[in-house]
Amino acid sequence: MSPVINALSYQHFPIYAIMVLFLGAFLIAVFGRNRTARNVLALLSITASLAFILALIRPVMLGGEIIAYWLGGRVPAGGYAIGIALEVDALSLFFALIVAVAVFVSGVYSIQYMRHDDNEREYYTLFLMLAGGVMGLVLSGDLFNMFIMVEVLTFAAVALTAFRNTATGALEAAFKYLVVGCIGSTCILVGTAMLYAQAHTLNLAQLAQLLPGNLNTATKVAFALLFVGFGTKAFIVPFHPLAADAHGAAPASISVMISGVLTKSGIYGIIRLTYFLFQTMNLGTMQFLLVFVGSLSMFICVTMALAQHDFKRLLAFHSISQIGYVLTAVGLCTALGVSAGLYHAMNHTLFKGLLFLAAGAVLHETGTTDLGKLGGLSKKMPHTTVLFLIGAFSISGIPPFNGFASKWMVYQATYQKAVESGNIGFLLVTIIALVTSVLTLASFVKVSQSVFFGQLPKELEHVKEVSFGMRLAMGIFALLCILTGLFPGLVTSYITEPAARAVFSVAQYISAMGFDASGVAAESVVSFAHVGVWEPISWLLILCIALLAITIVAVASKYDNVSQRSGEAVDTKYELFYGGEAQEFSQVGGGDLFWGFKHNWRGYFDFMYRLHSGVVNDYALWAVVDLALVMLFSLIVL
Amino acid sequence: MFKKLIQESMGKSPWLFHINAGSCNGCDIELVSVLTPRYDAERLGFKLAGSPRHADIVVVTGPVTKQSLPRVLRAISQVPEPRCIVTMGSCPQSGNVFRGSYSVAGPLSKYVHVDVDVAGCAPKPEAVIDGLALATQILKEKRGQMK
Amino acid sequence: MTIVISALQYLGYVLIFPGFLFCFLAGMLLCGIDRKLVAKMQKRVGPPVLQPFYDFFKLCGKETIVPASASKTTFLMAPLVGLAALVVIQLFIPVFSFSAFSGMADVIVILYLLLIPAMSVILGGAASGSPYAGVGLSREMVTIISCELPLVLVLLAVAKTVGSALGTGLCFSLSDIAAYQAMHGSLITKISMLPAAVAMLLIIPGETGNHPFDAAEAETEICEGLLAEYSGAPLGVYKLSHAIKMLTLTSLFVALFLGGLGTGFVALDGIILFLLCVVLTAVSISFVHAITARLKIEQIFKFYWTLVSGLALISLVLAWYGL
């Protein structure tokens, strides 16, 4: 085979997908003075990365192949991995796919969104570094490489959080994120070192071969360190305040990256850690840990989000709430649960990306994201409103959008688990998940009333619809939200189920790298059977017929023959009813819209407000306490 | 057929919006008493609506003070067509004992077309129901004249 | 040819029974009977039973005013979407053994589909720009949150009871629940399901926004809240949706707790279903309406998350341990 053709073989695509991003970052740093060159380079590298990842779907997702790639051809010698390896199974590819899509859309959006900022060259360099870091993390087959990528992405994310450093809180958020992120990274490093001391290898597959069954105190401590380390990357409780700060302060395109991509890398790390390296997920207590942390994240963050006054900060808390769903479902250790969790992870990237971009569009046009200062934008920005509503319905799980499809699977999985294990705790998880969903809906009703509906403040009269490029980026996400919601069968059978199956085939993962997997149980029988039924296409069809019938009747009976104000003439008939008074500006909205709810929970909200003090020492303390607890847990349980 | 159905329904489901234009509250209480079990105007389909957008019949009580006049007119203008305006009690028709006061702008008929006047201070509930029933007939006619 | 016939058949389901026509007639009648019953309990003569029909047709004949500050498309389309979504929910709820579209949605889906009509009211009201609608929106949303927890508990309790009886562990499918009840008798005869049934009865007025849980559209304080700016035909559609929602929730109760009373003849079953709905409406909506005063919104929340949820939780725990 000639070298050229060899180089085009899909075996090399993973490293290409990572390298084009880093190469793009480098080239932009060098040649990025010209705006056109910069945009072209950025678009080229993200498109190429997306293309490489898409090309891998066929062999890896559908063909079930596991790509083991040794950099420089340094294959293991004497049974020990000595080179750096990439290993791409369906799970890695699944996360890489999420990353590539989110990076692509975010990049497209950035071109218009960041146009008015200076230092655009640095922005794109860091943006591509962040993308490359996450891509490298999920495709890596090597624990130390994962650490390096974690550092790269943390570094880039911190720098990007502080990018608009004149904005309120950007620097503060970046600093807090840096401190706790570095505690997390140090945890990962120490954990890696301790695993290396015990197993003398850094290769994930070989660790997975050696570790289970040979646990001692050092490896148990290493487990806790790695768990907490990846937990900081996923921003699960107790690291959620940092997510809120960082997402809220960063430019919207970076919020998409942090919430859609960075948190996923943490989830990926936790899955690799628990399912592969230590293979402890069959322990009930281990499932308890993940489900407990997940449910806690789910509930605390949704209630925190309800109390927020800032659009992006609210979205940030929701982000972690949805990550809680993912972690809970993954922690069930059932095929349906893992599949549901991964599905939700994917959907979360799509709808949360859409929502952050919509928030960015609002910020771009109005200059604020304070819910108390906005209102009535639906008349000025109709397309953004529609796109936002699609995202809001998706995240709140309104059928037929994608959030419903995956949440519905999560409920099925948790309740099934509860019934199968006879453990009433999982029942509580189901209830928390369902209640969280309606609270999510409530806070998005708050946002839509406070930002897009209601009355338009005087200061926002000049607002225009955002440019086509930004709407295009949002449109891609919205389209994907609808498609993945309408065809859950296709998505699960071609994307999430291969990935979920990969989670349960540790033996293949080990043997693909050329190690002996005889000590590991072969792939267990994986069943994705559901209990419930949900056919979105048929439902939509019926709804359309019904809607059509109603509309025909309505139009025939002159429903749309309405009287509306013509011209600018003031006619009291078309004023709003104010009990007879002249119409004046009065917008009902803002953070405290649901006082009826908050009143009953005031003790809880006061407590939470005091807890999220904003002092970096407190957050560091949480991290340390969390580390201590997980360490204690793993020493007792493992 | 539908047009006829709608026109018939128009006479059977009149919703009231009550405006107090400076009344002494006597008429207001009498209007509420019309809805009590004893007189039960709901058997004719009457219902008090919360917003003028929902109303068919606007019931105005009180002598229409200068303060209330713009508000009364604004609220009346917000009632969708077809609509009927009923004045209740003598005040909105003539000013009653408040006539000639510096603060009274009435009678109401100076400003809008009034369909039914129910006189009395305060009118008896039977009279109110009679007046409202007359108003529903006018409402039906107005609907018939609409396209 | 057969395709055409089955297509026509399904179209018939959507448009006639148990779709539109049935929803329209039964829902409106239910609403009329409710008003008549409340009047009787208050020693009044009350409006004729057909009063909701008159109201609806009258509203169709009125002018529709779109306020200058409203977003016209959302303002006008929201009622239609809500109505269509409600009709579709009704299609998924089996009429005893007959179900028009079985195997397309389970109870969890129904739970979420019920949010769509509520969303349509909320978005329509929000689109009008009225501050009354803003206050109404807040209260409506809190009412939804309040009802959600007990409703979830009730549905899980039923799913667990039927599931463990059928041996599948859990059962979310409404047609399976109906089939189980057809074989083993109604679920309400089980002691463990009684608290859940009572809870569900208390949920119905909350979900439909009837007295005393109508803080969201309190006409005396916030001018009917979300509907403050609606007039004419769109308002009529909302009133129709409200009537159909009463039918939907009561027939959901029938499907969950009173199944197995059907005869097998669809037409007769439809009548029985309607009669049961009337009884349930009388108990859970009219009676409660006649004897209570409107609650404040925080009281509604407290009521549902303590008393009603407690009842449903008792049922769930009993069902969990197989009692």
Place this chain on the structure above:
Amino acid sequence: MILLNYIASFFLIALGLYTIVTKHNLVKTVIGLSIADYGANLLLISIGFNPGGTAPIYTWTELNPSSFFVDPIPQALTLTSIVIGACVTAMSLALVIKLEEQYGTTDTREIRRLRG
């Protein structure tokens, strides 16, 4: 001897975390981060240490089964980690300067505009 290294490294990590948690000065927080990082580096380098081993620098022909040297991988890792640590310190100090400009203080208790 090597045990002392381990104890020292964990002591350094604990000291770093203690500094981060208790000290209210931004610069001290950065110092704490660095101390924790040094602890991790010390741990890494100690892991690769073989008493009596030579430096792991051989050409291919010199390498034979009897050659005894310290593990080279942790050394490479430590090098990487030191570089990353330096970057983080530089970045955090830059942030501290900017924060001091914007907030007029380096007390963490005052830098809490984002809370709740």
